[in-house]
Amino acid sequence: MLHIVESQQFTVPIIKELFERADTMKEIVARGGTRDYEGKIMSSLFYKPSTRTRFSFEAAMYRLGGKVLTTEHALDFSSEIVGEKLEDTIRIISTYCDAIVLRHYKEGGAKRAAAISNVPIINAGDGSGGQHPTQALLDLYTIDHECGAIDGLAVAFIGALDYGRTVRSLTYLLSKFEDVKIYFVAPDELQIKSDILEHLDEKGIGYQLLNSAASIIGKVDVIYQTRIERDKLYNRHIDLEQYNINIDVIRKMKEKSIIMHPLPRSVEISHEVDSDHRAAYFRQTANGLYVRMALLAMLFDSNK
Amino acid sequence: MLHIVESQQFTVPIIKELFERADTMKEIVARGGTRDYEGKIMSSLFYKPSTRTRFSFEAAMYRLGGKVLTTEHALDFSSEIVGEKLEDTIRIISTYCDAIVLRHYKEGGAKRAAAISNVPIINAGDGSGGQHPTQALLDLYTIDHECGAIDGLAVAFIGALDYGRTVRSLTYLLSKFEDVKIYFVAPDELQIKSDILEHLDEKGIGYQLLNSAASIIGKVDVIYQTRIERDKLYNRHIDLEQYNINIDVIRKMKEKSIIMHPLPRSVEISHEVDSDHRAAYFRQTANGLYVRMALLAMLFDSNK
Amino acid sequence: MLHIVESQQFTVPIIKELFERADTMKEIVARGGTRDYEGKIMSSLFYKPSTRTRFSFEAAMYRLGGKVLTTEHALDFSSEIVGEKLEDTIRIISTYCDAIVLRHYKEGGAKRAAAISNVPIINAGDGSGGQHPTQALLDLYTIDHECGAIDGLAVAFIGALDYGRTVRSLTYLLSKFEDVKIYFVAPDELQIKSDILEHLDEKGIGYQLLNSAASIIGKVDVIYQTRIERDKLYNRHIDLEQYNINIDVIRKMKEKSIIMHPLPRSVEISHEVDSDHRAAYFRQTANGLYVRMALLAMLFDSNK
Numbered sequence: 001m002l003h004i005v006e007s008q009q010f011t012v013p014i015i016k017e018l019f020e021r022a023d024t025m026k027e028i029v030a031r032g033g034t035r036d037y038e039g040k041i042m043s044s045l046f047y048k049p050s051t052r053t054r055f056s057f058e059a060a061m062y063r064l065g066g067k068v069l070t071t072e073h074a075l076d077f078s079s080e081i082v083g084e085k086l087e088d089t090i091r092i093i094s095t096y097c098d099a100i101v102l103r104h105y106k107e108g109g110a111k112r113a114a115a116i117s118n119v120p121i122i123n124a125g126d127g128s129g130g131q132h133p134t135q136a137l138l139d140l141y142t143i144d145h146e147c148g149a150i151d152g153l154a155v156a157f158i159g160a161l162d163y164g165r166t167v168r169s170l171t172y173l174l175s176k177f178e179d180v181k182i183y184f185v186a187p188d189e190l191q192i193k194s195d196i197l198e199h200l201d202e203k204g205i206g207y208q209l210l211n212s213a214a215s216i217i218g219k220v221d222v223i224y225q226t227r228i229e230r231d232k233l234y235n236r237h238i239d240l241e242q243y244n245i246n247i248d249v250i251r252k253m254k255e256k257s258i259i260m261h262p263l264p265r266s267v268e269i270s271h272e273v274d275s276d277h278r279a280a281y282f283r284q285t286a287n288g289l290y291v292r293m294a295l296l297a298m299l300f301d302s303n304k
Numbered sequence: 305m306l307h308i309v310e311s312q313q314f315t316v317p318i319i320k321e322l323f324e325r326a327d328t329m330k331e332i333v334a335r336g337g338t339r340d341y342e343g344k345i346m347s348s349l350f351y352k353p354s355t356r357t358r359f360s361f362e363a364a365m366y367r368l369g370g371k372v373l374t375t376e377h378a379l380d381f382s383s384e385i386v387g388e389k390l391e392d393t394i395r396i397i398s399t400y401c402d403a404i405v406l407r408h409y410k411e412g413g414a415k416r417a418a419a420i421s422n423v424p425i426i427n428a429g430d431g432s433g434g435q436h437p438t439q440a441l442l443d444l445y446t447i448d449h450e451c452g453a454i455d456g457l458a459v460a461f462i463g464a465l466d467y468g469r470t471v472r473s474l475t476y477l478l479s480k481f482e483d484v485k486i487y488f489v490a491p492d493e494l495q496i497k498s499d500i501l502e503h504l505d506e507k508g509i510g511y512q513l514l515n516s517a518a519s520i521i522g523k524v525d526v527i528y529q530t531r532i533e534r535d536k537l538y539n540r541h542i543d544l545e546q547y548n549i550n551i552d553v554i555r556k557m558k559e560k561s562i563i564m565h566p567l568p569r570s571v572e573i574s575h576e577v578d579s580d581h582r583a584a585y586f587r588q589t590a591n592g593l594y595v596r597m598a599l600l601a602m603l604f605d606s607n608k
Numbered sequence: 609m610l611h612i613v614e615s616q617q618f619t620v621p622i623i624k625e626l627f628e629r630a631d632t633m634k635e636i637v638a639r640g641g642t643r644d645y646e647g648k649i650m651s652s653l654f655y656k657p658s659t660r661t662r663f664s665f666e667a668a669m670y671r672l673g674g675k676v677l678t679t680e681h682a683l684d685f686s687s688e689i690v691g692e693k694l695e696d697t698i699r700i701i702s703t704y705c706d707a708i709v710l711r712h713y714k715e716g717g718a719k720r721a722a723a724i725s726n727v728p729i730i731n732a733g734d735g736s737g738g739q740h741p742t743q744a745l746l747d748l749y750t751i752d753h754e755c756g757a758i759d760g761l762a763v764a765f766i767g768a769l770d771y772g773r774t775v776r777s778l779t780y781l782l783s784k785f786e787d788v789k790i791y792f793v794a795p796d797e798l799q800i801k802s803d804i805l806e807h808l809d810e811k812g813i814g815y816q817l818l819n820s821a822a823s824i825i826g827k828v829d830v831i832y833q834t835r836i837e838r839d840k841l842y843n844r845h846i847d848l849e850q851y852n853i854n855i856d857v858i859r860k861m862k863e864k865s866i867i868m869h870p871l872p873r874s875v876e877i878s879h880e881v882d883s884d885h886r887a888a889y890f891r892q893t894a895n896g897l898y899v900r901m902a903l904l905a906m907l908f909d910s911n912k
Contacts, residue, residue: 032343039640041670043663052396055347055373059400062345062371067670069663071680072375084872085879092660092871095894096667263396264388271389286399336647356700359651359677363704366649366675376679567700568692575693590703 001302003114003121004295007133007172015173019141021294022287028063029289035065037300041097044070045089046124047105052263053124053135056285057101060292069097075105087116094119099299102126120299128163129193135262136169138291139224142284146258147221150174156183158213158243159226159268161192166262167226171196175203182207183216187238212242217252224260228268246270253278260284305606307418307425308599311437311476319477323445325598326591332367333593339369341604345401348374349393350428351409356567357428357439360589361405364596373401379409391420398423403603406430424603432467433497439566440473442595443528446588450562451525454478460487462517462547463530463572465496470566471530475500479507486511487520491542516546521556529565532572550574557582564588609910611722611729612903615741615780623781627749629902630895636671637897643673645908649705652678653697654732655713660871661732661743664893665709668900677705683713695724702727707907710734728907736771737801743870744777746899747832750892754866755829758782764791766821766851767834767876769800774870775834779804783811790815791824795846820850825860832868836876854878861886868892 001014010018028034042061044054049072058068086104090113093100099120102113107127114121125132144150155174157167161184171192174180182200184192184207191209200207210216213223228243245259250273253259258280261269265281273279305318314322332338346365348358353376362372390408394417397404403424406417411431418425429436448454459478461471465488475496478484486509488496495513504511514520517527532547549563554577557563562584565573569585577583609622618626636642650669652662657680666676694712698721701708707728710721715735722729733740752758763782765775769792779800782788790808792800792815799817808815818824821831836851853867858881861867866888869877873889881887 041667045659051349051375051378052393055375055397055400058373059345062373069666069670070374070678071659071663072377073680074659084874088872089660091890092893093663095890096663096897264392266388282395282399285396289400355653355679355682356697359679359701359704362677363649366677374678376681568696570692586699586703589700593704 001298003110003117004133004299005110005114005121005123006131007136007169010133010137010173010176012176015137015140015176018137018291018294018298019144021297022141022290025063025290025293025297028293033063033065037061037297038065040064040066040099040300042066042068042296043093043097043100044068044072045074045093045100046072046103047075047109048103048125049073050103050125053103054101056288057122057124057292060289060296063289064293064296086112090117090121099296120303122295122299125165128165129168130165131169132165133169134292134295135166135288136173137295138288139166139170139260139262139284140173141291142260142280142287143222143258145287146280146283147256150180151178152180153222154181154183154216154220155222155224156185156213156216156220157192157224157226158185158245159228160190161186161226162190164192164226167192167224168196170224172199175200175205180205183210183213183220184208185210185213185216185243187211187236189236213249217249218254221254221257222260223253223257225265225268226262227264227266229266240267244268244270245273247272250276250278305602307414307421308437308603309414309418309425309427310435311440311473314437314441314477314480316480319441319444319480322441322595322598322602323448325601326445326594329367329594329597329601332597337367337369341365341368341370341601344368344370344403344604346370346372346600347397347401347404348372348376349378349397349404350376350407351379351413352407352429353377354407354429357407360592361426361428361596364593364600367593368597368600390416394421394425403600424607426599426603429469432469433472434469435473436469437473438596438599439470439592440477441599442592443470443474443564443566443588444477445595446564446584446591447526447562449591450584450587451560454484455482456484457526458485458487458520458524459526459528460489460517460520460524461496461528461530462489462549463532464494465490465530466494468496468530471496471528472500474528476503479504479509484509487514487517487524488512489514489517489520489547491515491540493540517553521553522558525558525561527557527561527563529563529569529573531568531570533570544571548572548574549577551576554580554582609906611718611725612741612907613718613722613729613731614739615744615777618741618745618781618784620784623745623748623784626745626899626902626906627752629905630749630898633671633898633901633905636901641671641673645669645672645674645905648672648674648707648908650674650676650904651701651705651708652676652680653682653701653708654680654711655683655717656711656733657681658711658733661711662709664896665730665732665900668897668904671897672901672904694720698725698729707904728911730903730907733773736773737776738773739777740773741777742900742903743774743896744781745903746896747774747778747868747870747892748781749899750868750888750895751830751866753895754888754891755864758788759786760788761830762789762791762824762828763830763832764793764821764824764828765800765832765834766793766853767836768798769794769834770798772800772834775800775832776804778832780807783808783813788813791818791821791828792816793818793821793824793851795819795844797844821857825857826862829862829865830868831861831865833873833877834870835872835874837874848875852876852878853881855880858884858886
C-alpha cells in the first residue's frame, strides 16, 4: 500500500488487517498513545477547510507519536493564488514530510498527487462527487463493530445521494461483502448516480431505489443518514419530513439496528434521537481516530 | 475542577494553589520545560482569531510536553458554515483530545460547551460582554507578585469599561479578597455595567465611579488600563487625553505601584512609558504562560 | 549570531560553517531526525501566507525535535486589525518561544523586530523589495553542491528582477566570493535596481545587463530563473518566449550547468524540462530543509 486514493483499492483481507490494527490502536489510545512513529511528519494540506476531518487525522498522528504540518485553507494561503500546479506543490511538500493528507477541491486531485509524490498521499476528500475513502473505512469499521459482521446486512442510505462522496465510497466497500442488500432512499432528482448502480449490478449486489424510507425502516440493520440541504428540497417542493430521522422513526427500527451519519448534521436527525442506543454517529466519529491511526501506521510500515 | 468557564468558580484556596503551581511552572520553563504531559493533546478552537491568546495557551501546552490541534478561525473554516451546532462540534472534537480551549463569539458559548463535553473546556473569551477567566487569573497573579499581596490594595480600571471582558472577570476575582478598593474611571457612557456594581455591593467591596483619574493617580497601587477606541470617544466629543497614560501621568504614581494592560494596546499607553519600572504589562503577558500551564496541569490531574 | 535579518550579515567563514552543519543535518534527516532541540519552541509569524516557506521552516524545527506555534495569516487573524504595533507583538510572542520566523508585509519589518526581540528573529521575507536571506543561503548551498564551488562561476538571473527579493539577497551573497560573473537578463523596465549594481561595483564583481539570454545560455554555470507575471509583460508588449526556459533552451546549456528557481513557478519553466538532470529546482527546495535546520541550530547554540 503506497497511497490511499479510493475505496476500490482495498481488498477484503486488507480491510480485515486494517480493522485488527484499529482495534489495537483503540487499546493504545486508552493507554495514552505510543511513541513508535515519533520521527514521522504528516502534512495536512486542505484546499477546502474541514476542522473535524483535519483534527481527526492530526490527532491520529499525535497519538502515534508523530508531528504535523498543517494548513487549513491552502487555496487562500498558498501559491495556488499565483497559479502553481498541484503537482509542483506536492513535489515540494513531499520533501518536508513522510505523508500528505490531501483534501482537494477537484475530483481526481488525490490521484494526480499520488502519481507524482514520493511519500504516501491520503485522499481526505476530492471534489464534491469524488471519494473520501478513509471516511468509508471508518464507516465500515463502525458497522462491523456495532452489528458484529458485514455479510448479510441490510443498509439504507437516506438523503441527497447524487453528490454524496461518503455514500459512493462506502457503497464500493460494501459491494465486496456477501449477501449485502442496499436501499437508496432519496427524491428522484437527488438519487444515487448510475455508475454506482452499474457497479452493484456487476458485483451481483441487491439494491432498491426508494422515495421514502417508511417501508424499510423496520427491517434494515443500518440507516446511513446524510445531510439534506433544506433549500435543495424546498426549491423542488419536496417535504423534508420524509427524510428526517426523529423519535417516531427510531421507534420503528429494529432493537439491534443503528443510525449513522458522517456529520456535520443539519436538520435531518433530530437532537432527541441522540440519547437512543441506536444513535451510533458519535461512536462512528470516535472510530475515525483508530482507523486513521491504523491507516497511517500501515502506510509508514509498508513504505519503510 | 472539571472546566474553566468563569472567574466566579475560583475560591481563594484554589487561587492560592494555582499561584503556587504557577511559581513551579516558572522554574520548569527556566529549565526548558517538562515531559510530564507528553501524551496529552489540547485543541485550540478559536471562532474569533487571537494569535496572542492562542499562542499563550499552545506554548503552555508545549512547555508541559503536550501536543496541540489548532484552528485559528473556526467560524470560516468549519462546518459552522453548514449550520452545525456548537454542541455537536464539541462532542466530536472532544473525542480527539484531552482538553479544549474555546474562544466563542457568543456569550455563554463556554458554558454550553462545558455542559456537553467529556474533556475539560477552558473559556478563552466568550462574546464581547462575556468572560475571559484565564486572563483574570494571570492578571491577579501579576498583581500578587508585583505588589506582594492582594488584600488591602487600591485598583483603578481605566478605559471603555462597559464591554470589558477582562475588567469584568478580574473584578469578580478581586471581590474575593479583603479591604480591596476599586475605582472605575470612564466616561459615563462607557462605565462599568450595574451587574458588577451589584456584585460588589453584595460582597461589601468599596468602589467609586469617576470620569477622570486625576484625583486617584497618586494613591492607587494598580492602574489597569484597557483599550479605548479613538472613534468611540471622538464621536461622543470626549477628550482622549483624559484617559491616556503618558510620562506625566506615571510621574504622579506611587513608586511601588504598577500599570497593567491586557494588550493589545492602541494609543492609551504612550510607548515612552514602557521603560519605566512601573510598566508591568509585558511581565503580565509572560505570567500568562505560567498561569496557563498551571491551569492545564490542574485540569489534567483532576480529570485523571 | 543573534538574528537573521539580511544576507549581508553572513561572512564567508560563517557561510562555510553553515554549509558543513547543513551537510550534517542531511545525514540526521536520513536517520529520522534528532531530539537535540526537544525543549525548543519556534513561532511562525506569517503576515503574508506562504505554505511552502512556512512548512520548510516548521519541518526543519520538527526534524530537530522541537515544537511549533503557527499562524498562517497574522494580518487577518491578529490584533494587527486593532492597530497593535509590530514591536508590541514581537515583545509578547517572544515570551512564548525560543525563536520567531517572521514574514512581514513591509520592508524593514524583520530589522524592527530584531531590534526589540529577546529571542532570535529569522527574516522569512519582508516586503516585496526587501530580503529573504534564508532562501539566498539555500540557493548558495545548492550552487555549491551542484557545481562543486562558488568561486569562478558565471550566474545568470532571468525574469522580473526589479522586485526580486531572492535575486537581491543571493547577489549579496555571491559578491562575497572570488571571480564570480553575473548576468542580469530582463526587459529594461524590469531590470535589477541600481543599488545592487553599486554594491557589485564596490565589491569589484563583474556583471552585465541583457535583454535576452540567447548569447550567454551556452556559457553560464547557473541559470537562476524567477517568476514572470504574464500580464506584466503583455502590458508592455514584451514577448514572454524570450524569458522562458524550454527544452530548446536547455539543449544549448553546458552539460554541467544547472537551472534553479525559487518556486512557485508559473509559465517561465516548461514542465518538459523537469526530467533533465540540469533541472535543480526540486533539489534546491529539498536543500532548504537542511539549511534551515542548520540555521536554527546555530541560533539556538549561540543564544544558549
